[in-house]
Structures are given as structure tokens and as C-alpha cells.
Amino acid sequence: xxxxxxxxxxxxxxxxxxxxxxxxxxxxxxxxxxxxxxxxxxxxxxxxxxxxxxxxxxxxxxxxxxxxxxxxxxxxxxxxxxxxxxxxxxxxxxxxxxxxxxxxxxxxxxxxxxxxxxxxxxxxxxxxxxxxxxxxxxxxxxxxxxxxxxxxxxxxxxxxxxxxxxxxxxxxxxxxxxxxxxxxxxxxxxxxxxxxxxxxxxxxxxxxxxxxxxxxxxxxxxxxxxxxxxxxxxxxxxxxxxxxxxxxxxxxxxxxxxxxxxxxxxxxxxxxxxxxxxxxxxxxxxxxxxxxxxxxxxxxxxxxxxxxxxxxxxxxxxxxxxxxxxxxxxxxxxxxxxxxxxxxxxxxxxxxxxxxxxxxxxxxxxxxxxxxxxxxxxxxxxxxxxxx
Numbered sequence: 402x403x404x405x406x407x408x409x410x411x412x413x414x415x416x417x418x419x420x421x422x423x424x425x426x427x428x429x430x431x432x433x434x435x436x437x438x439x440x441x442x443x444x445x446x447x448x449x450x451x452x453x454x455x456x457x458x459x460x461x462x463x464x465x466x467x468x469x470x471x472x473x474x475x476x477x478x479x480x481x482x483x484x485x486x487x488x489x490x491x492x493x494x495x496x497x498x499x500x501x502x503x504x505x506x507x508x509x510x511x512x513x514x515x516x517x518x519x520x521x522x523x524x525x526x527x528x529x530x531x532x533x534x535x536x537x538x539x540x541x542x543x544x545x546x547x548x549x550x551x552x553x554x555x556x557x558x559x560x561x562x563x564x565x566x567x568x569x570x571x572x573x574x575x576x577x578x579x580x581x582x583x584x585x586x587x588x589x590x591x592x593x594x595x596x597x598x599x600x601x602x603x604x605x606x607x608x609x610x611x612x613x614x615x616x617x618x619x620x621x622x623x624x625x626x627x628x629x630x631x632x633x634x635x636x637x638x639x640x641x642x643x644x645x646x647x648x649x650x651x652x653x654x655x656x657x658x659x660x661x662x663x664x665x666x667x668x669x670x671x672x673x674x675x676x677x678x679x680x681x682x683x684x685x686x687x688x689x690x691x692x693x694x695x696x697x698x699x700x701x702x703x704x705x706x707x708x709x710x711x712x713x714x715x716x717x718x719x720x721x722x723x724x725x726x727x728x729x730x731x732x733x734x735x736x737x738x739x740x741x742x743x744x745x746x747x748x749x750x751x752x753x754x755x756x757x758x759x760x761x762x763x764x765x766x767x768x769x770x771x772x773x774x775x776x777x778x779x780x781x782x783x784x785x786x787x788x789x
Contacts, residue, residue, distance in 0.1 A: 403460065403467025405435060434463045441473065450477035468494055472503040476510065482582050484511040502532045509538065513545045516583050521545055548577045548584060559595060568595045586615040590622045605629050620649060627662070636666035664742035674726035674739065686731065693727040
């Protein structure tokens with residue numbers, strides 16, 4: 402039954418009556434049991450609830466009918482988020498004694514950790530009616546009320562559009578009880594929502610990560626973090642989150658989000674032809690031609706024929722990039738494929754064998770323009786233009 406004092410008295414009496422051998426074995430078991438209880442008490446004071454569960458499991462091997470050991474184990478199971486197991490132990494105890502304050506307290510604790518405030522309050526109040534000096538129930542009741550108050554104040558500030566006030570209140574609420582994983586996960590998600598409103602995208606993603614560390618199946622937090630990663634251009638992380646999301650919920654919407662993220666990732670790994678030409682993604686055909694003409698003339702190798710080797714090679718590289726950009730964006734079909742995230746090297750567009758000089762020649766021939774860079778021009782070229 403786990404009655405250590407009663408067991409010790411009985412062992413002493415047995416020794417006095419001559420049962421030395423039997424008493425010696427029981428005394429060893431009692432010493433082991435005492436050490437386990439002392440270890441559990443130290444672990445409880447240090448907040449090492451997993452250690453307490455371990456110690457109580459060992460204690461129950463010696464004391465299988467110990468209500469105290471069972472309920473201490475149940476309390477610590479609740480503290481580490483295993484509320485279902487804790488509830489079952491508390492319910493078993495209440496079947497034998499419906500006024501067991503420790504069992505009622507454990508049930509209240511589980512309800513509190515499951516974010517069932519009103520039911521938890523009733524349990525804590527019942528414990529305090531039966532045992533007004535029950536310190537743990539009193540502390541848990543105070544925390545539960547304060548946590549609910551701060552969470553509701555934060556929600557009200559959010560509804561009123563007072564983003565910074567809401568953020569402050571959620572942060573304050575998060576300091577109240579680190580053991581309430583479910584409520585804290587919701588608070589971190591609320592914090593992420595506010596951070597997004599304040600355009601604090603990185604902070605929003607971090608808050609979502611904190612929420613997911615407390616509840617890895619929190620779909621809303623996963624969805625918002627993926628959106629944050631998309632906004633920050635961290636497409637690989639976004640794809641990972643959308644993949645997790647799609648495994649949880651194979652909806653059309655999630656499938657589309659995953660598809661869009663994969664396209665964005667693919668695009669991010671290619672050259673940005675719009676950026677190379679210095680035009681917007683909505684640029685017209687004329688805008689693209691003008692931009693190409695300007696950039697090609699700036700980076701044309703003949704203009705840098707007398708530059709040092711490193712500079713000349715860099716300008717040749719940039720000239721080729723400008724030509725690639727024009728080759729793709731000036732062709733409606735290639736531009737459409739490019740905009741949809743397709744790799745142009747994989748089809749018949751011939752980007753791997755691309756000739757920037759040929760593109761430049763073709764561009765000039767179409768426009769009837771002639772340029773001379775004052776240095777002789779390219780082999781086979783027939784254009785003149787004198788820079789001022």
C-alpha cells in the first residue's frame with residue numbers, strides 16, 4: 402500500500418518476535434522503496450517529471466496498491482502532456498473513493514492542460530472545498546484563471562486592431578505556465594498572427610516553430626509558417642512544410658499550395674532573366690527590346706577589349722546572360738514556360754548551346770542598326786556605332 406511508516410513498524414515488531422531472516426529481506430525492500438521516494442521528491446522539486454514517473458513505476462513494483470504513488474505518477478504524466486494516461490489513473494482512484502482530493506486535482510490538471518477552462522475550474526474548486534489547504538490545487542487554480550484572463554485580453558486587443566498591445570499580452574501570457582503545452586501552442590500561433598500583421602515575418606515564423614515544438618500536428622501553425630517561408634523566399638523550407646501539411650490533409654487547396662511552392666523553389670534556382678534585363682515581370686515586348694539593347698551595349702566584349710583579363714571575362718559572362726535573358730523573354734512560348742517555372746535546358750530551346758553573339762547580330766539585323774565600338778568590332782560583324 403506504500404505505507405512506509407507502517408511497514409517499518411511491522412518489520413521491527415517481526416524482528417522482535419524472532420523472524421530475523423524474513424524481516425531482513427523486507428527491510429532491504431523498504432530501504433529501496435524509501436530511496437525511490439526520496440529520489441522522486443528531489444526530481445519533483447527540480448521539475449524533472451519524467452524522472453518522477455520512472456521512480457513511481459519502480460515504487461509500484463514494491464507497492465502495487467499505493468494510491469499515493471499512482472497519483473504522483475498521474476500528476477507528472479499530466480505535466481509532460483500525457484493527459485489521457487493521467488486521466489485513466491485518476492478515474493480508477495475515484496471509483497474507489499469519489500472524494501479523493503488528489504485524484505480530483507489530477508483530473509482538474511488534465512482538463513486545464515487540455516484547454517477546458519470551465520471544467521478545470523470546477524475540479525479545483527471542489528478540491529479546495531474538500532481540502533482548503535491543498536496548495537497545488539490553489540496554485541493551479543490561480544494560474545488557470547490568470548492564463549485565461551491574459552489570453553482573452555490579448556484576443557480582445559487583436560479584435561480591436563491594437564496589434565502591439567495584443568503582442569505584449571500574448572508574450573505576457575506565455576510566461577505564466579510553461580507546462581501548459583496546448584494553450585501555449587495556441588498563444589504562439591496567436592503571436593505569429595500578430596507578427597504577420599506587424600510585417601514581422603521572421604518573428605512570425607519563429608513563433609510558429611515554437612507552437613509546432615509544443616504540438617507537431619498544429620495545422621494552422623504549419624500553414625502560417627509555410628506562408629512566412631514563402632514570403633521570406635525560403636522556398637525549400639516552405640516545400641517541406643507544405644509536404645507535411647499535405648500528408649495530414651490531402652485537400653485540393655493543400656495540393657495546390659505545395660505545387661506553387663515547388664514552382665517557386667524551381668524558379669529561385671534559375672537565373673532571374675527579368676532582373677538581368679532590369680525590367681518588371683509585366684514588361685512589354687518593346688520594354689524588353691529596349692532593355693536588351695541598353696544592357697548588351699554596356700557589356701559587349703568589344704567595348705571592353707582593352708580591359709584586364711578578369712574584367713573582360715566578367716563582361717563576357719554578363720553579355721551572355723543578357724543574351725540568354727533576351728532569347729527567352731522575347732519569345733512568347735519560352736517566356737510562358739519560364740514564367741511557369743519550367744527548366745528551359747530540358748527542352749528544345751537549346752539554351753545549353755546558346756550563342757550570345759548570334760542573338761546580338763540577329764537583334765541588330767532586325768532593327769537595321771549598325772554599331773562600331775571603335776576597336777574593330779566582332780569577327781564577322783557588319784555594324785558601326787561610335788560611342789561619344
